Amino acid sequence: MKKIISLFLISLLFFSCSDDGFNNNNPYIPNYNFSVTFNLSLPQYSNLTTPVNAVYYSGPEVGPKGIYVFNTGSGYNAFDAACPNQPLSSCSTLTLDGINVVCPCDDEEYSLFTGLGKSKYPLKQYRVEKSGNILRIYN
Template sequence: MKKIIPLLLIALLFLSCSDNGFNNKNPYIPNYTFSVTFDLNFPAYSNLKFVSNAIYYAGPEVGPRGIYVFNTGSGYNAFDAACPNQSLSSCSTLVLDGINVICPCDDEEYSLFTGQGKLQYPLKQYRVEVNGNILRVYN
């Protein structure tokens, strides 16, 4: 009996681990591993210091369509710039429209605050880490 109790405690510890519900699986968008940093002191990224502003970044390390990074006022969101409900094609790069992005393939609109639209898949979200004026976006 004394051996079973520690094993149960260890099993309970492993079962209680969580990934904070973070799920960015989407059948239309490949799952790239990347890490990119943005220094908010640079003019190209300084708009991110202000609420409801977004930047588009299309560096080669972030995948075929790039990413959008958005200041929500309480933190930052980062989303893949590929339309989440379309296969990759010539029209599947999201276009910024204020606090939303629009997919030119189907005219579907997605919120940069929540990533939600009206179709099956929301925007593919990435993790954002803030360290002073440096943002790190990664998958």
């Protein structure tokens, strides 16, 4: 009987794990494991200290098109800079347009607040942690 109860508790623990509903699967954008930090005290990231501003970062560790980091006013969002509804190509790097990003391939516009556009896939979102003046973006 103890074995059955132990097995039940272990299986309950295993199946009750949660990923906080975070899903960034997209057939057009590969999953890259990365972690990059931004020091908000540095001039190149100072726009992120003001709400409703974005910064584009294109280091080699974040994938072929880079990322956009956006200050929502109540936190930060980070999105892949590749068009979420297009295969990777020369025109599939999103461009910043105020509080939105636009895909030059199809002129689809996506919100940096929500990541949503009108097409099937939203922007590919990454996790963001803030500690003092340091932002950590990771997948």
